[in-house]
Amino acid sequence: MPVLRQVVGETLRGARLRQRRTLxxxxxxxxxxxxxxxEVERGQKEPSSELLAAICGALDVELSELFWEVSITLRxxxxxxxAGGRMATMPGAGAARISVAPGSATIGPRVRSLPTVAA
Structure with a gap:
């Protein structure tokens, strides 16, 4: 799974390149x-909310748009x-294998999956 700062950086870079603007x-x-x-675009730095707002402002992109695109990519x-049965890991936590029966909305005991968002 990708690191959040990498997806944020890639999304910002994509917005900048679509506008044909330089760093x-x-x-x-x-x-x-x-x-x-x-460094933010390459996912090496995790930007503060103030910095994200400034970059989004410079790109004329709403902060909510950025987070929407990031959420779609993460999803x-x-x-x-x-689907690939890969290990899901989080920094500082142990690894856990997730298996979901076809057609089941339940991931684990009393945990339900989020509704699917159409992209």
Missing amino acids: REVSASARVSLGYLS REEKLAV
């Missing part, structure tokens, strides 16, 4: 150093991980 342009507009913005990756 220099966006960093100047957001008042963020070029190097730091580059897709989670489905692939479950």
